[in-house]
Amino acid sequence: MDARPPLRSQEGFGTIQEIGYRVTMNSQSKPTLVDVAQAAGVSRSTASNVFAHPQRVRPAIRQRVEEAARSLGYLGPDPRGGRLRAGKFNALGFIIPGTYGLVNLIESPYGRELILGLSDACDAAGVSLTLVDGGGEQANTAVANALVDGFVLTNTRDPGLARTMAQRALPFTIIDMPAAPEFPSVGIDAHGGALEAARHLLAQGHRRFAIVSVRHEPGPAIVHPPGRGRRLHDAFPLDEAKLRGYAEALAEAGLSIDDMSIVESVPWDPEIGSAILEAAPDATALLVMSDRQALTVLREARKRGIAVPGALSIVGFDGVPEGAHASPRLTTVVQPIREKARLAAAMVLGLEPHARHILPARLHIRGSSGPAPA
Incomplete structure (x- = not known):
């Protein structure tokens, strides 16, 4: 049991702990922002401002909402929601080549150097790197649903992957494969x-x-x-x-x-x-x-x-x-x-101009x- 004295909302909803218990018991899902607002006795927009624009909320109300969130185990808004609305995920997708799979990519000395090069560019841009399975029937679904801002693609026979990326209107570069002149690409001699x-x-x-x-x-x-x-x-x-x-x-x-x-x-x-x-x-x-x-x-x-x-x-x-x-x-x-991968990622992330290298x-x-x- 929490030894702290119960915190009562001003609107008469009862204690934060009581309402948190009822919300948790009445829902099988994780607590939401609406649950927090209800527990704190404020509107959803006020609760949202506590997390997104805390300077807009009076300290006493902000404290009450934060107490409600802690009591309910609410960790804050799902960042995917805001990113979906903004169309920005701050992530680069790398489509794992062929049917090698994640384990073989990471075990491979060549694959390790590729990942390091991609990571160089991601670190420079302040974004995350997401590995996307490029093999099997799930490949197009994975590409269609990946929460990324662009892709680096290498060594695949599946033309559907490029079509799926084009349908999403996301930038991408191609490594070690023939590419149309309008697509940025990086290859070797x-x-x-x-x-x-x-x-x-x-x-x-x-x-x-x-x-x-x-x-x-x-x-x-x-x-x-x-x-x-x-x-x-x-x-x-x-x-x-x-x-x-x-x-x-x-x-x-x-x-x-x-x-x-x-x-x-x-x-x-x-x-x-x-x-x-x-x-x-x-x-x-x-x-x-x-x-x-x-x-x-x-x-x-x-x-x-x-x-x-x-x-x-x-x-x-x-x-x-x-x-x-x-x-x-x-x-x-x-x-x-490593430079090949870094250059490919940098073009997607806007760190380098689009070109064929x-x-x-x-x-x-x-x-x-x-x-x-x-």
Whole structure:
């Protein structure tokens, strides 16, 4: 029991505690502003002013309304209501790519860098970051109902998501996907980075290659043996651009990508090392489209006693911090992941002018690549 003496309203409604008890007992929902006004013996508008414009209310009445609110457990107006009326939520929505889901996004070194870049812009703008599930049948509903002021979208095959965002008339930017000229977007020179990676290995004397590509739908690794007319089962435009870069460099050296094994896997697949090493046992060089996969292959090679780079060179793509601490340190194509995300978010939030940006991707040579074995 509350030991304080009961506070009576001037209009004769009884004690605040008594009325709070009756309101609570008569309602299964949380107390509302109307309940507080009734308990304090004031109008709804007066109670509203206590929370929104306290300077407009006499101290004695303000104190009575605050006492009523505390007694009822009322924490204040739902901020969504005011934001809905104002059309402003002070939040940016990031649509999680593909069908990866929240756990895989956060576990991914690449995903972590994306979130950090988005957060950089959100902190600068003083807004929150909302993660929106972009996979499955619920994706369009999630986008339609998200309490945000704009979106950043990356790597999706669902054209309905863009339509839903357009119907909401909210600003959005696109990362790593083709976009119409009127849409702000941020991408990387994936073709150029992949071209540089393959040329580096060719200059080291390598002629027997294999490729690891990124699969964007859950499932086991897909092995594409050498052959003409192959197509990746589950590639986004970014992956196709990397593949074209690899193919161009190989062609410059008189080699054909059709003669190279390709394995597609989700980035978190622990078996990708086994899959690529068994699909291409004679390869002396691996071109891997993500650092997370490259690091898994590196661990598997070490487990099998395969010397890197003595017997096998590995080049990744992304430039995540973990690559610099691997043993040996990972040679990789570094893209500005965090800046890419920051720039995309900043355009939505009005911190940067709308534009189409292509950021560089550059090879960083470290310890996981070297001359081809004799």
